[in-house]
Amino acid sequence: MSLEKIPFNRPYMTGKEFHHIAEANLGQMLAGDGPFTKRCHAWLEERTGSSKALLTHSCTAALEMCALLLDLQPGDEVIMPSYTFVSTANAFVLRGAVPVFVDIREDTLNLDERLIEAAITPRTKAIAVVHYAGVACEMDSILAIAHRHGLKVVEDAAQGVMSSYKGRALGSIGDLGAFSFHETKNVISGEGGALLANDPELVMRAEIIREKGTDRSRFFRGQVDKYTWQEVGSSFLPGELTAAFLWAQLQEAEAITNSRLATWARYHHALAGLEADGLLRRPIIPQDCQHNAHMYYVLLAPGIDRQAVLQRMRDEEVYPVFHYVPLHSSPAGERYGRAHGSMQLTDELSNRLVRLPLWCGLGDERQDRVISALSTALARR
Incomplete structure (x- = not known):
């Protein structure tokens, strides 16, 4: 008798996903930012303490939003580990920025904070940390370096949902954070992600960039009488069926x-x-x-x-x-x-x-x- 194959990963279903998807269908609101999206936003904000959580169609999309929020220009530099997924670098390269790769620590395989300062140049604009395997980087040291040099900190917390550093949720410690809900992660929606805007001054721009560069979110809250194109953005929203699936996962x-x-x-x-x-x-x-x-x-x-x-x-x-x-x-x-x-x-x-x-x-x-x-x-x- 042949042995059962043991795969590296098998997506986990809570049993509530189809119920929530059916509810979203019955509600006849399938585009982004419906009731299930709002529930996910509220859960993420409460769990992480972030100023604003915004679902995206992938962690890659959340990182691309980070690059837009940082106003990166061609030739600007972002310090990051080389031992990471390509999205960490791609998001910044798309804005013309240069990834500057720094070696990792032997214990956690995270960015070695002791090597960051020597890599900073006049063109450095940000440090992008990656919490490998959901284990936090040495964030106190990294934040201190960023403060001394006037740099922003982006947390690629793709693997870090439900992880913390000194009691603080990963993704909520730097200026911006990004989660992944890809099917290979712990909490999933098939494809999906979230941006955490931890700097209150970036929240409004994050909403605008996520909504194709418009102030559509403010319009739906009744804060403006019409919405218009405000700045460069794209369509970073997931559909409501994805959010309904994710809500079942977040509950568990x-x-x-x-x-x-x-x-x-x-x-x-x-x-x-x-x-x-x-x-x-x-x-x-x-x-x-x-x-x-x-x-x-x-x-x-x-x-x-x-x-x-x-x-x-x-x-x-x-x-x-x-x-x-x-x-x-x-x-x-x-x-x-x-x-x-x-x-x-x-x-x-x-x-x-x-x-x-x-x-x-x-x-x-x-x-x-x-x-x-x-x-x-x-x-x-």
């Missing part, structure tokens, strides 16, 4: 997070022996960070063939994956951005990282198979 966000944390903790305990044997390194969570169990990754010991480990696990119908190819070494990264200083840790750690299957409903039996497959693959190195 705490339960989803707790389930994932239990699976994460079980991996962490089970793999302690392999770490003690020097075969891998488990994730490190700093004391000030409450993570959301977005992923469980291991760093294979230097010299272990990652591709061989992946293939041996796939032979057992277990499907782990690696992660980003560093942007500084990509064709577009070399063309549109530049690296500041050595990228040694980015290069080294990205080649050693393996992400294990983690999703609600994985269960102990499947998880034991993942652990066994990894142990066997490493024993055959």
Whole structure:
């Protein structure tokens, strides 16, 4: 009898999604900013403490809104990690800005705050941090650097819903934040995202940019008698069916997070022996960070063939994956951005990282198979 395939990810459904979608259909309001969108906005604002939350059709869209809100001009620079998804850089490159890549920390794989200041030039306008695996960057140090140099801070918190730093929700700490609700994330809507405008002075412009550059939101609130084109913007709104799906997920966000944390903790305990044997390194969570169990990754010991480990696990119908190819070494990264200083840790750690299957409903039996497959693959190195 063939083994059940254990995929890296399986989207989780709460059971309420179709009910909410049917309700949205019956309400006959399917475009953006309907009742379900407003519920999601209120939940996000209450949960994060952000001045304004605005749903978008993706986290990429939220980051593109950030770039517009920063008024970036061609040649302006944005400091960011190279070990991130392409959207972090693309959003700023679209405005003509230059991503300046800085190396990552060895413990969290986040932007190394100790290297930021040396990368600042007269053209630097912002620091874009990425909270890798839902584990916070060292935000106090980063905010202090930004304050000294008059820079804005953008949080790419795509993986950070329900995570916090010193009690503050990720995405709500910098000037602007961006969430993802892609189906690979913890809380999902298929595709989807949100912008968090934490600087009150950016809220009105954020609404305008999101609504094709018009003051349509103010018109619907009765604050103006007609709406007109105010500045450059685009259509960043998701439809109401997407928001209805997301509302079901947000209602269960705490339960989803707790389930994932239990699976994460079980991996962490089970793999302690392999770490003690020097075969891998488990994730490190700093004391000030409450993570959301977005992923469980291991760093294979230097010299272990990652591709061989992946293939041996796939032979057992277990499907782990690696992660980003560093942007500084990509064709577009070399063309549109530049690296500041050595990228040694980015290069080294990205080649050693393996992400294990983690999703609600994985269960102990499947998880034991993942652990066994990894142990066997490493024993055959």
